[in-house]
Amino acid sequence: MSPILNVKNLETRFQTLDGEVSAVNGIDFHLHKGESLGVVGESGSGKTQIFLSIMGLLAKNGRSTGSVKFKGQELIGMKTGELNKIRGVTMSMIFQDPMTSLNPYLKISKQMNEVLIEHQGRTEEEALKESIQMLDLVGIPEARKRVHMYPHEFSGGMRQRVMIAMALLCKPDLLIADEPTTALDVTVQAQILDLMRNLKKELDTAIVMITHDLGVVAGLCDRVMVMYGGRIVEKGDVRNIFYDAQHPYTQGLLESMPRLDEAKASKLHAIPGQPPNLQNLPVGCAFQDRCEYRKDQCLSSIPNLIEFAEGRAKACFREAS
Amino acid sequence: MSDTILNVEDLKVHFQVPRGGFFGGRVPLKAVDGVSFELKSGETLGIVGESGCGKSTLGRAVLQLIEPTGGNVAWLGSNITGLDAKTMRPYRKDMQIIFQDPLASLNPRMTIGEIIGEPLKTHYPEISRKDRREKVRQMMDKVGLLPQMINRYPHEFSGGQCQRIGIARAMILEPKVIVCDEPVSALDVSIQAQVVNLLQDLQKEFGLSLLFISHDLSVVRHISHRIMVLYLGKVMEIAPKDAIYADPRHPYTKALISAVPIPDPDRERNKEIVVLQGDLPSPIAPPSGCVFRTRCPFADDECAKTAPQPESVEAGHTVSCLHWQKLGG
Numbered sequence A: 001m002s003p004i005l006n007v008k009n010l011e012t013r014f015q016t017l018d019g020e021v022s023a024v025n026g027i028d029f030h031l032h033k034g035e036s037l038g039v040v041g042e043s044g045s046g047k048t049q050i051f052l053s054i055m056g057l058l059a060k061n062g063r064s065t066g067s068v069k070f071k072g073q074e075l076i077g078m079k080t081g082e083l084n085k086i087r088g089v090t091m092s093m094i095f096q097d098p099m100t101s102l103n104p105y106l107k108i109s110k111q112m113n114e115v116l117i118e119h120q121g122r123t124e125e126e127a128l129k130e131s132i133q134m135l136d137l138v139g140i141p142e143a144r145k146r147v148h149m150y151p152h153e154f155s156g157g158m159r160q161r162v163m164i165a166m167a168l169l170c171k172p173d174l175l176i177a178d179e180p181t182t183a184l185d186v187t188v189q190a191q192i193l194d195l196m197r198n199l200k201k202e203l204d205t206a207i208v209m210i211t212h213d214l215g216v217v218a219g220l221c222d223r224v225m226v227m228y229g230g231r232i233v234e235k236g237d238v239r240n241i242f243y244d245a246q247h248p249y250t251q252g253l254l255e256s257m258p259r260l261d262e263a264k265a266s267k268l269h270a271i272p273g274q275p276p277n278l279q280n281l282p283v284g285c286a287f288q289d290r291c292e293y294r295k296d297q298c299l300s301s302i303p304n305l306i307e308f309a310e311g312r313a314k315a316c317f318r319e320a321s
Numbered sequence B: 001m002s003d004t005i006l007n008v009e010d011l012k013v014h015f016q017v018p019r020g021g022f023f024g025g026r027v028p029l030k031a032v033d034g035v036s037f038e039l040k041s042g043e044t045l046g047i048v049g050e051s052g053c054g055k056s057t058l059g060r061a062v063l064q065l066i067e068p069t070g071g072n073v074a075w076l077g078s079n080i081t082g083l084d085a086k087t088m089r090p091y092r093k094d095m096q097i098i099f100q101d102p103l104a105s106l107n108p109r110m111t112i113g114e115i116i117g118e119p120l121k122t123h124y125p126e127i128s129r130k131d132r133r134e135k136v137r138q139m140m141d142k143v144g145l146l147p148q149m150i151n152r153y154p155h156e157f158s159g160g161q162c163q164r165i166g167i168a169r170a171m172i173l174e175p176k177v178i179v180c181d182e183p184v185s186a187l188d189v190s191i192q193a194q195v196v197n198l199l200q201d202l203q204k205e206f207g208l209s210l211l212f213i214s215h216d217l218s219v220v221r222h223i224s225h226r227i228m229v230l231y232l233g234k235v236m237e238i239a240p241k242d243a244i245y246a247d248p249r250h251p252y253t254k255a256l257i258s259a260v261p262i263p264d265p266d267r268e269r270n271k272e273i274v275v276l277q278g279d280l281p282s283p284i285a286p287p288s289g290c291v292f293r294t295r296c297p298f299a300d301d302e303c304a305k306t307a308p309q310p311e312s313v314e315a316g317h318t319v320s321c322l323h324w325q326k327l328g329g
């Protein structure tokens, strides 16, 4: 089975007044139908920009090179008109703030119907029926009535569901979720994650979950990609990442998390220092300043992402631990 | 760790908010509604609950930064409720606060030396500029900031460093208690651990007490000695930290804990989640009786009539639920 998304050597640079920002560097990964991929890493590590590059939604000062094949079609360099036939149709993205994808001045029914009429050729009546079904599916109570409400009339958790319903209208093959539950309370987050798990099972949607919360990844994702300094530093199955992490950053990240399910040592393991500035990445490994295993080689050359076992890869010069 | 420094009794903060709708007028929003607890010297009390449950308002009301509508706050035995700014002043030295958004809480036009030294200037104007700067340098060193950065401005620092600046400013008067309002929520996990460790080190060195407000139950479990669970301005449960996780008694506490994602795939996928129905009710029109009853899987007619009072489960562990004994642990 060939992957539905295949990314090769994706690079994204931003031109700014004080120099070039290397936000996304040499990214390779793929995703199969029905699979879920967790993307984790510190703030500014490039998680969001990878997927904005893939969707062709970069800010004006940004440019991507490399290859992104979605269902066999190359997206890098594709014309906006062509991209619009894919975005929101077979590939959708949702964000932390639902209002980035909802129009505050239009009733939900209007916004949802438009998508179905334009992309699926539905009649007004068919579209309304499908919109209500979709709201129902994402757990909006009284969908028949609420479909006629405006976005601000929904609570935060409900608005998040409406955005997910919008993104799913055309039954996309790929749903990219960028911190969709970060602004929500944990009890509401649990409802949304439950919803996403069901979508994956029932619609076979491939899901990318971008998050800083390793707990969310543990519950939802099949595979995980760990980002640092705009690069993938480790990739593997969810159990490998959590139980047998190989990159010093992944290890440090897991150890620095306080745990609800067990009492940890009185002191947390903290990774010293700070993440690097993408405008001024060090020569060599981006993690060098914070790494306890650093050796000379780490200062002079960038470690490649190397597959060291079936489906597992890391970018680090340290011998296996 | 035995003497009580802070005793809060039946504290209430009711805001008057526009009713909205056709008739206008104002209605009370009961942000904090009858909260009682005590804080011992050297202790950390964690305060958890979902957005809008009154955590931050409670923290500010305890420090008299918001005037309580009712109830008492006693500091080392003396009542400080509703004192005017001048009478409150000597107490302020002992009580400080740090905030969630590290950069936004720092004045962008002041150097970090001025920011950290400001409370000293206010409370001890007799200290010379030179001595003040020396004290600021010492404090910077304590919180892990390089003292030679004393003349830099806040925007030159990262989020974690800005939080260290906020902590240094709060610590410079060597207070007895610090209210920490979501102090690590805006920070990356790896930086969060640095700041949590710093707070714990300072606590040990200075015998500080902390009121640690956070929506992140994992962090709260790590840093607190006891934990208080709030819902719609009311205390649902207070317990020693291990008991609240190992032996929660309130249905809300149980739901809250079960909803926290555990960074362990096997455990996370096999755990049982108590999924709560619906959303938080509006704090302007809280449910009658038990405020949690509209989302509680065990609510019955009685819960709509009677507001539960805190009952003792065991020493140091109280729960406010009419049916806790029936529900078991």
Ligand SMILES: Nc1ncnc2c1ncn2[C@@H]1O[C@H](COP(=O)(O)OP(=O)(O)OP(=O)(O)O)[C@@H](O)[C@H]1O
Pocket: A014, A015, A016, A021, A023, A041, A042, A043, A044, A045, A046, A047, A048, A049, A050, A059, A060, A061, A062, A212, A278
């Ligand atoms: N338009 C732009 N011009 C210049 N730099 C940009 C632009 N957009 C993003 N960047 C930079 O690209 C880098 C990667 O950003 P990105 O948003 O992908 O991070 P992230 O991993 O998603 O972080 P977070 O967890 O905070 O969401 C950052 O250093 C960011 O400042």
Ligand code: SF4
Pocket: A247, A248, A249, A285, A286, A287, A288, A291, A292, A293, A294, A295, A298, A303, A315, A316, A317, A318
């Ligand atoms: S390459 Fe070197 S510095 Fe980078 S993570 Fe590995 S050991 Fe550490």
Ligand SMILES: [Mg+2]
Pocket: A047, A048, A049, A178
């Ligand atoms: Mg992002």
